[in-house]
Amino acid sequence: MNRSTDGPADDRTAAEVADTAAAPAEVADAAVVGAGPAGLSAALYLARYNRRVLLFDTGHGRSTHHQVNHNYLGFPDGVPTVELRRLGLAQLARYPQQVRVARHRITGVRGNGADGFVLAAQQHRWRARTVLLATGVLDHFPHFPGWEPCVGRSMFWCITCDGWENRGRRVLVVGHTDAAAGEAMQLHALTDDVTLLTNSQQDGISGKFRARLRAAGIPVLHDRLRGAEAVDGRLRAVLTERGRRIALDALFSIQGATPENVLARELGLKLADTGHIVVDTEQKTSVPGVYAAGDITSLHSHQVTAAVHEGAQAASAANYFLYPPELRAD
Known part of the structure; x- marks a missing residue:
C-alpha cells in the first residue's frame, strides 16, 4: 500500500514545493x-x-484508508483518517518557511549524525542533519476484485479501532494463526455471530485455541477466499474456493503486517525480531541522529493517538540533538 507516487504540482498545499526545490546543496x-x-x-x-523540515509524503498508507477514527480525543463523532491527515497538512501549511513537503518515495538514505544524511528518490537528492522514520507497515489484507474500497469501511484490522461499531453484527475473522483465533474470541465478546476463515493452505491454529473456539461456538473454516460481494466498499458476503458463500457485515483481517524497514536496514538500525525498529523512550534509534515513530516501532498499539505522541517525542529529541553544546543541559 505504500506505493511510489509523484503528485502533480497543481495539487500541492501551501507547504509543498516542487520536486527540485530542495537543492542538494x-x-x-x-x-x-x-x-x-x-x-x-x-x-x-x-x-x-x-527547524527546517523536509516531509516526504507518498500519499499512501493506513491514514489514506476510508476509516473513521473514534478513539481520538476531541472528536465526539469520530474523524475520518483522511480528514485528520488533511487537517494535519493544512496545519503545516501555516509554517511555509519551516516545512517543505515532497511527493516522493525515498529509496535510499546514507550518512550519520556527525556528518549528516543524504536521502535519494529517483534522480533527486536531499541533505538533512537528522532523519525521522515514520514509514509504517504494509498490511496483508485479503485480495479479491474490488478489495481496496472495503478497507476502513467494512474490512478492518484492529478491534480497538472498529470493534465497538460492529457490536451484534455478522463478523468474519480472516487468519490461520492463534493470533487470529484470539481476535475471534475477543470479537465474540461484542457479537455472537463470529466465523473464522483461515484463508491459507496452512492451518496454524493450535489445539488449545481450537478448543476455545469450539467452546465459544465459533466455526473455523479451512478454506480460501476467492471473491466478495460488496457495494460502495460495504461487504455483503465473501465467496470461497470450496464454493461457500459467507454472509457478513464486517471482515477483520488478522493476516499480519510487514514493517516498512528498508531504509532502517540501510542505515544499520537495530531491529526487533519482528522487523520493527528498536527505539528508546525518546524514540531514539541505535544510530545517533536517527529517530523513528509510529507503527514502524511496535508490533502492537497501532493507534493514531500513540503515533501522534511518538512523533512529538521523536521531534523533541531530534530538536535537542540539533542544539549546539551551549544550549544543552547535559
Whole structure:
C-alpha cells in the first residue's frame, strides 16, 4: 500500500514545493519520511521549534484508508483518517518557511549524525542533519476484485479501532494463526455471530485455541477466499474456493503486517525480531541522529493517538540533538 507516487504540482498545499526545490546543496534540519499521524506530528513539532523540515509524503498508507477514527480525543463523532491527515497538512501549511513537503518515495538514505544524511528518490537528492522514520507497515489484507474500497469501511484490522461499531453484527475473522483465533474470541465478546476463515493452505491454529473456539461456538473454516460481494466498499458476503458463500457485515483481517524497514536496514538500525525498529523512550534509534515513530516501532498499539505522541517525542529529541553544546543541559 505504500506505493511510489509523484503528485502533480497543481495539487500541492501551501507547504509543498516542487520536486527540485530542495537543492542538494541545501541542508534541512530534519528529514521526516512518512506523512501519517506520526510523521505529521513530528513535522509540526519541528516546525514550531523553528527547524527546517523536509516531509516526504507518498500519499499512501493506513491514514489514506476510508476509516473513521473514534478513539481520538476531541472528536465526539469520530474523524475520518483522511480528514485528520488533511487537517494535519493544512496545519503545516501555516509554517511555509519551516516545512517543505515532497511527493516522493525515498529509496535510499546514507550518512550519520556527525556528518549528516543524504536521502535519494529517483534522480533527486536531499541533505538533512537528522532523519525521522515514520514509514509504517504494509498490511496483508485479503485480495479479491474490488478489495481496496472495503478497507476502513467494512474490512478492518484492529478491534480497538472498529470493534465497538460492529457490536451484534455478522463478523468474519480472516487468519490461520492463534493470533487470529484470539481476535475471534475477543470479537465474540461484542457479537455472537463470529466465523473464522483461515484463508491459507496452512492451518496454524493450535489445539488449545481450537478448543476455545469450539467452546465459544465459533466455526473455523479451512478454506480460501476467492471473491466478495460488496457495494460502495460495504461487504455483503465473501465467496470461497470450496464454493461457500459467507454472509457478513464486517471482515477483520488478522493476516499480519510487514514493517516498512528498508531504509532502517540501510542505515544499520537495530531491529526487533519482528522487523520493527528498536527505539528508546525518546524514540531514539541505535544510530545517533536517527529517530523513528509510529507503527514502524511496535508490533502492537497501532493507534493514531500513540503515533501522534511518538512523533512529538521523536521531534523533541531530534530538536535537542540539533542544539549546539551551549544550549544543552547535559
